[in-house]
Amino acid sequence: MLLATKQICKEFTDLLTQDRSPLGNSRPAPILEPGIQSCLTHFSLITHGFGSPALCAAITALQNYLTEALKAMDKMYMNNTPNNHTGENPSKSGDKDEKHRK
Numbered sequence: 001m002l003l004a005t006k007q008i009c010k011e012f013t014d015l016l017t018q019d020r021s022p023l024g025n026s027r028p029a030p031i032l033e034p035g036i037q038s039c040l041t042h043f044s045l046i047t048h049g050f051g052s053p054a055l056c057a058a059i060t061a062l063q064n065y066l067t068e069a070l071k072a073m074d075k076m077y078m079n080n081t082p083n084n085h086t087g088e089n090p091s092k093s094g095d096k097d098e099k100h101r102k
Contacts, residue, residue: 002073006066013059016040016052023049 020028020037021044030037043051 002066002070006063006070009059009063009066013056013063016056016059019044019052021045021049021052 015032015036018031019040020030020032021041022028023044032040040052047054
């Protein structure tokens with residue numbers, strides 16, 4: 001579920017980075033379909049040009065959160081494997097993790 005969310009966020013960010021709405025006197029050549037570009041241009045105009053960059057920043061923060069959540073879940077599931085093949089006492093490995101956190 002987190003991977004799918006991360007992928008959707010990436011695709012949406014990629015779409016927003018292709019936005020070629022006019023800013024000031026610049027009129028970049030459009031990349032996207034005219035229907036999509038006109039909606040993004042309208043959004044840019046009503047947000048005074050800050051809409052797409054603000055959304056990109058927010059989605060990037062969300063992607064960073066999702067990345068860290070995935071890392072935490074991987075670590076949690078790796079530490080809670082039913083068969084501890086390392087031969088260590090589980091309390092010893094917990095002590096090692098505690099030392100690395102400090």
